[in-house]
Amino acid sequence: MLCTAPLWAGRADLRFLSEIFLYLGLAYLWNLLAGYAGLVSVGQQAYVGFGGYLLFALAINTGVTPLALLPVIGILGVLIAVPVAVLIFRLHGAYFAIGTWVVAEVFRLSFAQMTSLGGGSGTSLPVNVVKSIAASRSGRESLSYWAAFAVLVLIVALVFLFLRSRTGLAMTAIRDNELAAESLGINIWRTKFFVYIFTAGLTAVLGALIFLQKLRISPDAAFSVNDWTAFVIFIVVIGGIGTLEGPIIGTLLYFLLREMLADLGTAYLVILGITAIVIMLFAPNGIWGFVKSRFGIEFFPMTRRVISKKE
Amino acid sequence: MVWINAIVQGILLGGLYALFAAGLSLIFGIMRLVNIAHGDFIVLAAFLGLVVTSTLNMHPLTSLIIVVPAMAVVGYLLQYLVLNRTMGDDILPPLLVTFGLSVILQNSLLEVFSADPQKLNAGNLETASLSLGSLNIGILPLLMFTVAVAVIASLQWLFYHTALGRAFRATSDNADIAQLMGLNKKHIFSMAMALSLAVVAIAGIFLGTRTSFDPASGPTRLIFGFEAVIIGGLCNLWGTLFGGIILGVAQGIGAQINPGWQQLSGHIVFLLVLAIKPNGLFPRVSH
Numbered sequence: 275m276l277c278t279a280p281l282w283a284g285r286a287d288l289r290f291l292s293e294i295f296l297y298l299g300l301a302y303l304w305n306l307l308a309g310y311a312g313l314v315s316v317g318q319q320a321y322v323g324f325g326g327y328l329l330f331a332l333a334i335n336t337g338v339t340p341l342a343l344l345p346v347i348g349i350l351g352v353l354i355a356v357p358v359a360v361l362i363f364r365l366h367g368a369y370f371a372i373g374t375w376v377v378a379e380v381f382r383l384s385f386a387q388m389t390s391l392g393g394g395s396g397t398s399l400p401v402n403v404v405k406s407i408a409a410s411r412s413g414r415e416s417l418s419y420w421a422a423f424a425v426l427v428l429i430v431a432l433v434f435l436f437l438r439s440r441t442g443l444a445m446t447a448i449r450d451n452e453l454a455a456e457s458l459g460i461n462i463w464r465t466k467f468f469v470y471i472f473t474a475g476l477t478a479v480l481g482a483l484i485f486l487q488k489l490r491i492s493p494d495a496a497f498s499v500n501d502w503t504a505f506v507i508f509i510v511v512i513g514g515i516g517t518l519e520g521p522i523i524g525t526l527l528y529f530l531l532r533e534m535l536a537d538l539g540t541a542y543l544v545i546l547g548i549t550a551i552v553i554m555l556f557a558p559n560g561i562w563g564f565v566k567s568r569f570g571i572e573f574f575p576m577t578r579r580v581i582s583k584k585e
Numbered sequence: 586m587v588w589i590n591a592i593v594q595g596i597l598l599g600g601l602y603a604l605f606a607a608g609l610s611l612i613f614g615i616m617r618l619v620n621i622a623h624g625d626f627i628v629l630a631a632f633l634g635l636v637v638t639s640t641l642n643m644h645p646l647t648s649l650i651i652v653v654p655a656m657a658v659v660g661y662l663l664q665y666l667v668l669n670r671t672m673g674d675d676i677l678p679p680l681l682v683t684f685g686l687s688v689i690l691q692n693s694l695l696e697v698f699s700a701d702p703q704k705l706n707a708g709n710l711e712t713a714s715l716s717l718g719s720l721n722i723g724i725l726p727l728l729m730f731t732v733a734v735a736v737i738a739s740l741q742w743l744f745y746h747t748a749l750g751r752a753f754r755a756t757s758d759n760a761d762i763a764q765l766m767g768l769n770k771k772h773i774f775s776m777a778m779a780l781s782l783a784v785v786a787i788a789g790i791f792l793g794t795r796t797s798f799d800p801a802s803g804p805t806r807l808i809f810g811f812e813a814v815i816i817g818g819l820c821n822l823w824g825t826l827f828g829g830i831i832l833g834v835a836q837g838i839g840a841q842i843n844p845g846w847q848q849l850s851g852h853i854v855f856l857l858v859l860a861i862k863p864n865g866l867f868p869r870v871s872h
Contacts, residue, residue, distance in 0.1 A: 308677065312677075314676065314677060314680050314681075316621070316684060361856060361859055361860055362859075364859055364863035365815070365859070365863075367617075367619070367676040367680075368618075368619030368621070368676055368679070368680050369619060369811070369815065371619070371621070371680055372619065372621070372807070372808065372811045373815075373859075375804070375808060376808055376811070376812065376852055376855060376856070379808060379848070379852060380849065380852045380853070380856070383845075383848055383849040383852070384849065386845070387845055387846075387849075499804065500688070504684070504688050507681065507684060508685075511681055515677070540692040540695045540696050541692070541696060543688055543689075543692040544688075544689050544692045544693055544696070546688075547685040547686070547688040547689040547692070548685070548689060550681065550685045551667075551681075551682050551685040551686070551689075554671070554678050554681050554682050554685070555667070555670050555671065555678070555682065558677075558678060
């Protein structure tokens with residue numbers, strides 16, 4: 275049904291749905307990093323902004339239609355994450371978190387120095403580039419909606435398959451007990467490194483789509499810690515960190531609250547922050563964790579049970 | 586000459602960064618906690634200073650007698666009521682709770698004080714300077730640097746020469762055994778946070794007298810403090826002071842080359858240190 279949304283939904287609804295998909299994508303990726311790999315990053319805005327800026331720079335300079343650039347942006351996101359990971363993996367735990375933030379600041383300050391991309395005040399996507407996506411506005415909006423939907427499906431499928439793979443199992447083992455995992459022969463550094471660059475590439479693709487919808491980019495918007503990290507963290511924590519269902523619940527709740535409390539302005543953020551703290555203190559597995567332990571349901575079967583052969 | 590000037594100003598600025606960093610370094614050393622809201626508490630202290638100076642008509646430096654104990658109480662209660670519940674092997678809860686606190690503080694300050702930049706007025710002290718040949722050294726930056734050195738020296742003294750310091754070191758080495766030996770772990774942790782926010786109060790007042798600040802200034806102060814800690818080497822207070830100085834000098838030289846590079850050059854020096862000496866320039870020696 276969601277595939278055919280451009281046929282029946284209005285423009286505003288379409289934009290709203292795309293925004294939900296993109297946030298859900300970010301939530302899935304952050305959840306994979308923090309909830310499964312134990313890499314708590316507060317600097318994922320580095321890759322959102324990087325992807326967004328790369329889309330603008332490549333589309334303006336090469337004239338290739340933006341949607342065709344997405345795979346390239348994903349690969350470049352992975353490549354830029356390699357040296358970043360080598361450096362910041364020297365920090366551990368909470369210091370790793372702040373290290374990711376420093377990297378995001380370096381990205382923001384560097385892009386703000388690039389005068390060809392508008393420097394500190396940013397730039398808009400030129401009309402001819404916008405036209406190259408699709409001639410009509412409705413065609414363009416349908417296309418960017420489908421792109422957001424397709425990327426979300428891809429991310430959910432990849433994360434699910436990845437977690438069920440050997441490496442995914444290794445990663446969960448590391449999260450649960452690093453020492454035990456290492457003694458079983460798991461290469462901790464390599465596993466975490468792989469997850470980090472993988473999420474960086476996909477986050478860059480999401481960033482490209484986010485700013486394709488906005489059609490305008492500036493360093494402060496692209497590398498905003500509130501928009502691309504704080505909200506995402508709240509979504510995952512409230513929904514249930516380390517579960518695959520949690521981000522969905524969290525995202526729906528986040529958008530519901532946002533629509534209801536939009537008039538409150540900054541007070542809304544305070545409420546969101548307090549909710550996240552209360553959940554972290556009293557129900558650290560979030561809403562979904564509570565449901566799961568209470569009713570034992572799982573939409574994405576991930577729990578492994580020990581099956582003993584009957585005599 | 587401009588270069589020597591940039592370096593001297595950078596060294597003095599480094600004192601302020603060391604003050605940002607000292608509180609962070611302290612709680613990490615004692616309880617392995619990193620307070621993501623650290624920068625926002627610095628800004629909170631500056632706003633508190635603003636309220637105190639404007640309502641009681643005080644000089645920012647005298648307002649310290651109110652702001653320091655007030656922030657210490659906030660720190661004690663914060664640790665006792667909230668953060669102690671998150672302490673444990675899992676690093677995620679304290680990280681996310683302090684991150685949530687950071688967002689709450691920023692937006693509450695925004696609600697109360699609006700986004701307008703504010704400044705603490707220190708009167709004549711702001712413009713007074715010493716001239717050494719062709720160098721002009723501001724009295725205020727010099728005072729900040731001296732206070733930073735004094736704060737670090739007294740923290741060092743507290744750690745190694747008082748009963749509380751002994752309790753801190755014992756809890757840092759092994760909190761559970763310290764508890765068995767009759768120390769109340771929760772109280773010690775809360776004392777550490779109180780001390781950290783007392784230092785934050787000094788840092789906040791100096792921040793407010795030196796530059797303008799607004800509710801969104803916190804994260805940058807956290808990052809500067811953090812960089813000073815990592816450059817200097819974890820759990821080494823004197824190292825943190827040198828880390829702050831290196832960061833200040835890097836920013837001063839960067840700004841001299843191009844004003845847009847001030848922060849960027851500080852970050853780059855931090856990343857270079859991380860690449861070459863991941864344990865910092867002055868790693869702690871075991872004792």
